[in-house]
Amino acid sequence: MERPLTQRIFAAVAGWGLAIIMFFPILWMAMTAFKREPEAIASPPLIFFEPTLRNFEQVLDRADYLHFFFNSVIVSVGSTLLGLAVGLPAAYALAFHPGKRAKDLLVWMLSTKMMPAVGVLVPIYLMFKSAGLLDSRIGLVVLYMLVNLPIIIWMLFTFFREVPREILEAARLDGARPLRQFIHLLIPLTAPGIASTALLSIILAWNEAFWSINLTVSNATPLTAFIASFSSPQGLFWAKLSAASLLAIGPILVFGWITQRQLVRGLTFGAVK
């Protein structure tokens, strides 16, 4: 049924209006990243200006920016790979060979995610300190893996559960052993699901800011904590701040957009699909 024209115009105006308001701070940051420093703080604010790449050159010229960027890559990808290695077998077992306690186990895993980070800040800080893990990448990799493991297992579990039983049943009758089933059938069948699980884990680790600020000093500092150092009031370098920020959020924003439909289930533990 075709709606009247006025209603369709209203729908477009409302949808686009809200979208532009929500996106505006990012857009404004992206514009500022291409301004010169005096233009960035000019009043009235400049909407039209001659874009320059100078901020990006200066940010990237500082060798340490790449250092922080690679820390973010290592920490988020490392913790995700480790999380998948540990979580894939567990999700497989829970989805296809559930024992009596499978449900309790899942619920318990979920409940470990409810621990507020700040509640265990003191012991984790002291344990890291005595183990020499403060400001180390390996410490963050392990920590982020533990933080995201329940989400990884749950999300994989919901994808595995959707695999039609008949397919696996047929494979079994053909004599495929569980490991063969897993590698040759299940992994290809659920590849999109596994990929979105990995992306969500990377996104969450990349954007994590509590542990990275409190447990790193410089050697292992990822971008979240590095950007926080711009908050000290030593002059207004807004254009460089914006360029550094744009580089920091760019890749993750694209990941988020790619996987937006699947990550709802990961974020809600399968409660909303």
Added chain:
Amino acid sequence: MQRNASTDSIGPMISTRPLLAPSVILLLIWMIVPLALTLWFSMQRYSLLDASAGGFVGFRNYVFLFTDPNLFNALANTIFLVAGVLVASVVIGLACAVALDQQFPGRGIARLLCIAPFFVMPTVSALIWKNLLMHPVNGLFAYISRTLGLPVVDWFAQWPLFSVGVIVAWQWIPFATLILLTSLQSLDRDQVEAARMDGAKGLRLFRFITLPHLARSITIVVMIETIFLLSVFAEIFVTTAGGPGNASTTLPFLIYKVALLDYNVGWASAGGVIAIILANIVAYFLVRTISHNLDR
């Protein structure tokens, strides 16, 4: 089809213990060790500055904690922040979800723009808002106020907690949007058309068909956001650092200050226990809702 997680298995029973063991052991350690240490430290006189201080003090840290006005200030700030952001994100998120559920040109792109803030790291979003938008001299809002002849607001000095709330809400509106939109799209179109035929329209349709359908998703959004909002830290760290005074010090930030700036481990651990109890009250209901879902 009814499917029960605990009955159907595929193929020969294989031993699942080796598959599950790594996850279970890791999560068990991760849950128990820090928790036990927090509880233990919370009953110790323990300062990183004063090595001679030590020993079991029972509940004395808790007594200090509950007679400290800073704690109640921090708790009040936490509740204000969490409640404010929840209301804002659910109401605006619902508006975005309903708007994006309509047919209009470029809907896919509008959807991407709407959910983008969720993927921005907290330190970046806090600094964009603090500097580019809310700075009292060079910020865009200050310029708009001056142009309109309104008084210029020094956001983080005058309304620190509110300003932090605006940033946090901006980050969490997309989360509500995404989940409510997913839920809206599973709404039975035939039911809507039938109600429309019966003469229901506009707000009545929304009130009696759409909103009841969304009730469960809204509950889930509220609970999951609460868990995360109880831990908001970076946004305060880079904008107000808890100030001015302690006007924007929430419970997580207070614990951080006492632990890593004052080095009072005992006191901070007692605060940590309070934070864990608070989060677990919410978690209890969340876990119940989600585990109901497993039986479907």
